[in-house]
Amino acid sequence: MKFIDDLLGGLFPRKDSKVSIKENFNFSGKEEAQVASWMDSEEGRGLMKTIYDNYHLKIAGVNKQPEVHVLHSPYANGFAVSFQEPLTPSDFGNLFIGWGLGMPELGYRKVSLDRKIEESNEQVKVTEKYYFKPPLSAGDLNSKIDQLFGNVSIEKIFINNRPSYLKVLATVYADSLYHEAAPFDRFMDQLFNQD
Template sequence: MKFIEDLLGGLFPGKNSKVAIRENFSISKEEEDKALGWMNSSEGKAALKRIYDNYHLKKAGVNKAPEVHVLQSPYANGFAVSFQAPLSKADFSRIFIGLGQEILGMGYRRVSLDRKIEEVHDLVRVTEKFYFKPPLSAADLDNKIDQLFGNISLEKIYLNNKPNFLKVLVTVYADRLYLKAAPFDRFMDQLFKAD
């Protein structure tokens, strides 16, 4: 009878059921070009420098707007940027697309670009996510594989159609088949062109 209950529950959901939709989507070449143009403008460079500086200030215990949250563990490191002034809604999207292009420029390949729409505590959360992997090759099985910095996810989160935060997370391979990942601080320097 469990099968019938599950089937009926899917056809006639109760009050407690949550909606979750996942879909692939694409970003046009024009959107990418506009985002990169903005990132290379004085306004874009200032916004990126502010985020980069606020990341380092946060590590020292100082909060500045937009607030940056530091994510650290032995196998994953990253940061999240809260949507706050002086960032605009347009900046939020440009940074998301532009950072994705910067990651590709580091030698990564984009594996997916998807959007998840879900109901969370009476809010609608939309998460747009890039997922990147290093250019792995098994051409020479005698050598370890260079994982660069590890796998990278880049997320843009909206709550009730309002920007909430951007998150970048780098997860390293702990497998003996891979070379040790490059340091996360170097990733930050390259991502924000601070080196």
């Protein structure tokens, strides 16, 4: 009867069924140029400073809008920014693309840019994600590999077609082939042009 159940399940999916679609995509050169200009504008720099300051305030136990959540573990460090005032939907997208555009300056290469659409329990979650890796090569076979800050992912999350949060996560290599990852605070300074 499994065949009949599978057939009926395909024709009449249960309400708790999950749908997941993943696709690669790219931004146009025009979009990237507009975002690069915005990131260098007074508005863009001001918003970057607000988020950078709110990250450090959160570490000190103070919450300000937009709220920044600190992610810290032995193998991964990062932050998430809630979609709250003064962020606009346009700012939300610009920050995502802008942080992605800044990663090559930190020594990273883009591995992928993808979009995942998941439907579960009548909720649709869309995740756009950049994934970056350091240049994984040693000058010679006897030296360790510089992992910079580890692998970096940058995510933009929408829930039911509404901006929810941005997340940046650096995951370190714990292998003896690699140098210890550089401090995450230095990554924050460089990502936010505060060094």
